[in-house]
Amino acid sequence: MKNTLGALILGALSLSAVLSSSDVAQAQDRGRPPRGSYLQTCRNVRTERGTLFARCEDRRGNFHDTRMVDWRRCRGDIENDNGRLRCSGRR
Structure with missing residues (x-):
């Protein structure tokens, strides 16, 4: 159970990092x-x-x-x- 929870958290963090990097690229395009x-x-x-x-x-x-x-x-x-x-x- 502990390993499954750890894997879920790691997966969620990875997905969050991918989505935020896309947001950063779009924000830079609208920046300076x-x-x-x-x-x-x-x-x-x-x-x-x-x-x-x-x-x-x-x-x-x-x-x-x-x-x-x-x-x-x-x-x-x-x-x-x-x-x-x-x-x-x-x-």
Whole structure:
């Protein structure tokens, strides 16, 4: 009986750890925006499920809603290219 109870507790703790690590990954995606020069000319920046959303200024001073799918793959700078998010460098 003691071994069964120990196994159940260990199983519950393992499941809890797996679920909380998934929650942490989702929370990080909704946390701070990724670094990049785009932050100087973009506002309303947020991430959701691997997509970066922002409202970025173009050369004329107009703002545009833009997004970058799978922003984590960008190994260079995330920049504002005339109102659009772009990865300068390797993806």
